[in-house]
Structures are given as C-alpha cells and as structure tokens.
Amino acid sequence: MPILHIHLNLTKASFEKIYRAEQDARIKERMLLVLNVAYQGMVAAHVARDLHRNRTWACVWLKRYGKEGIEGLQNKPKIGRPPELSDETIYKIKTMLKESNSGWTTKQVEELIVKMSGKHYHHIHTCRILRRWGFKQKVPRKVHVNTASAEEKNDFKKRPVRYLWVSRYKRKALQQYL
16 A cells, blocks of 8 residues: 555644534544544554445545545535426425325326426436435325224124033024024
8 A cells, every 4th residue: 555645734633623523424434534544643454444444445535635635525516417407496396295285196296397397207207306305105004995884893703602502392492592
C-alpha cells in the first residue's frame, strides 16, 4: 500500500469535536478512518478491517481527505437525469394525496400526474415515485359479504355428544332429540 501524506489542517481535538457532531453514519465512518490513521498513526488496512471495509475503500477516502480536507469526506451529489416534474408540481401533488382520507389507487395518481404536469408515467414507475415521496401501499382487508349471523354461527358449532339411555319402548318419543 502506498504511503499517503496527509496534511492535517485541524487539531485532533477539533477533529474529534466535528466527528461527535456529525449525524450521517457514513461520513462518521470515514471520519473515524481519518482519525485513526492520520491522528493516531494506525495502519489504514488495519483500520479498514476493523470497520469491516477493504483497503481500497480506505485509500480512496484518505486520498480525498488529503486533497479536499474535511469537505472531501462528504457525499458528492449524484449526477443523473433530472426529474421531469418540477418541485412545485411535486409539492401540489403530494399535498393533494396527503389531504385525502380515503386513499388513492395507482391509476388515480397516474391520472393526477398527467392532469397536473402533462407527463405520462408507467404504473410501476408511479409506484416508485410514490415510495420515494414517502407513501406506503395499503392493501384492503377482505370483506366477506355473505358472512353468517351470530345465531347461524352458534348453530354450526360442535356440541358434546350426549348419550341417552332409553328403553326400547320409549324410542319413538325420543326421536325428536336424536
């Protein structure tokens, strides 16, 4: 592993203070790597192993810290295709969806997006968009329309078998109980 020369812009105490204040777990993990390697003199490969990472990961983040300082440990924005819906349109659609108490089907949301923005999305992509916006899919419970009444359910229940001792002559009188 090549030797990395890291210029320390911050003191150990100030770096630890920034480390404790950090909320993002990934950035905190990177800061822990730098803290152990640059400020405590540990070997990068050993620190990476302790963090359940590989040596390449450690080298990448140590190089970025060496070039860019503490800002180099932050996540860089992802590049990609910009969303077709504007932030204003997204806000309007989300508020309409949140105000509804009865819920929406995917088809209804698709139609709402078309109505508000003129953009057509596949129903699967509409589901992805809804999940990204924080909505969860609810599956309705089955409703049994033809359920039996309480009396019918009670009549259907099993009853303990009762053996009646009768004489041969009174059998006809007890036919109604059998």
